Amino acid sequence: MIQLKNVSKIYRTKNGEISAVNDVNLSINKGEIFGIIGYSGAGKSTLIRLLNGLEKPTDGTVEVNGQLISSITGNKLRVARQKISMIFQHFNLLWSRTVADNIAFPLEIAGIAKTERDKKVKELIDLVGLSGRENAYPSQLSGGQKQRVGIARALANNPEVLLCDEATSALDPETTDSILELLLDINKRLGLTIVLITHEMHVIKKICNRVAVMEAGRVVEQGEVLQVFQNPQADITKNFVHQITGSKESQGSIEQILINYPTGRIVKLTFVGQKTEQPVISKLIKQFNVEVNIVHGNISQTTSGPYGTLLIQIDGDAQNVQNALAFLETNEIQTEVIEHA
Template identity: 85%
Template structure:
């Protein structure tokens, strides 16, 4: 569906060359929701603009739906872009047009007949949950409603790929969740591929199937969201995972436990899927005669199932503690002994 091969993008500035994207190789499958996460300046916005030809790579190829976007231009590029839609952080609506007129705009440009436009606009308004707001202007809408208009407009030409450029960054948490639920519903109903860039791991956790982590123009880690959450490799990925697992806020608690129980081991447990429902702690206590003190616990839902973290202090005879840790590992629960916070 989407393939980026050996992509590098260099900008020439008055201070010299600036490499925004470097040596990126990436494949995004048909029908999946793929997240690209990174802090400001990581290169993710440049990367997404390469997907629809708004930017051309300095080297490498971009292939979308069988079209080599990196090498076509003019009418061929315009035709290809009809199947690659985009929604933006600040909505980019036409303020002098109503909701219905904003959604109809790309259909007008494509030369669709008026009666057919009206039918399509009604379908899209119903799809994004804006029935009754057809004649409202953007200034009369909430942020979430504006983004729903942007999504409906992006779907007008029946795209096969939907690009989301920080589409929820300007929204409050509750509205963000409602927009993410809408994107998930659209993905399931229409089967289109969604590429979503963000700096918030919550967004990745909520709806993405796979994720790529960007830093300094490079992709430093990629994989299924659950697996990346369970076993992040790059330091930046670990920081992002801590955003949603809550473990960043447990440092003081860990220090206190280590001070009060210096003979025990502080262990971080990471588990996914049905492992989150197992009574593993009570099993440890009963089977190995150890004391278990819970420092922090959190279970989050992802598009592929639940992901949980649990930080515990395990104390007892050393041989019993070792056996307890071995049991955890044999149950495919990732364990990490924390020597200090």
């Protein structure tokens, strides 16, 4: 569906060159929700503008739905863009138009007859949960309602790709979740490919199938969300995962834990998918005659299943403790024994 090959974007200014995107390679499948996460200045917004042709790459190629967006121009580009819609952080609604008229706007531009236009607008209003608000103006809407209008307008021309540029950043957490649920529902109902850029790992965790992590214009890590949660490689990815799991312990906190639990072994367990539902602790106690204390624990839900971390103390006969550790390893539970620095 979407292919980026060796894509770079360099802006040339009077103060020199700025490399916004640097040798990015991405493959996004039809019908998936793909997240791109990074802090401000990582190159996310430039990358998403390359996907709809608002920017042209300095090097490399961008292909969307069979069209080489990086090279086509004029009418071919306009036609291709009709299948690539976008929603924004600050909604970009027409304040002098009602909800229905905002949604109808792209249909008017496309020359759709009024009868068909009105029918489509009603369908979209129902789809995004705004029934009864069609005659309201943007100033009369909440932030979440405004974004629902933006989503409905983006869907008016039956796009095959929906680009979301920090679409929930201006919303409170509860409203953010409702918009993410709406995007997930639209993805399932319409089979729409969604590319979502954000600086919030919660957004990635909530609805994305796969994720690419950007830093200084480069994609430093990518993969299925659950795999990235389980085994983050880049430091920036570890920071993002920590936002959700709270699984990153400082050396100071590690040392304090070891002081508080001077005997036995302190072990960090990582569970993925159905492993999070297994009665691991009770099995350790019953089968190996060891004492187990839970020091800290956290479970997060992703679209691919749950991910959890657990910090425990295992105490008892040295051989029994060793047998318990071996049992954890053989049951495919990622195990890390915490030692003094």
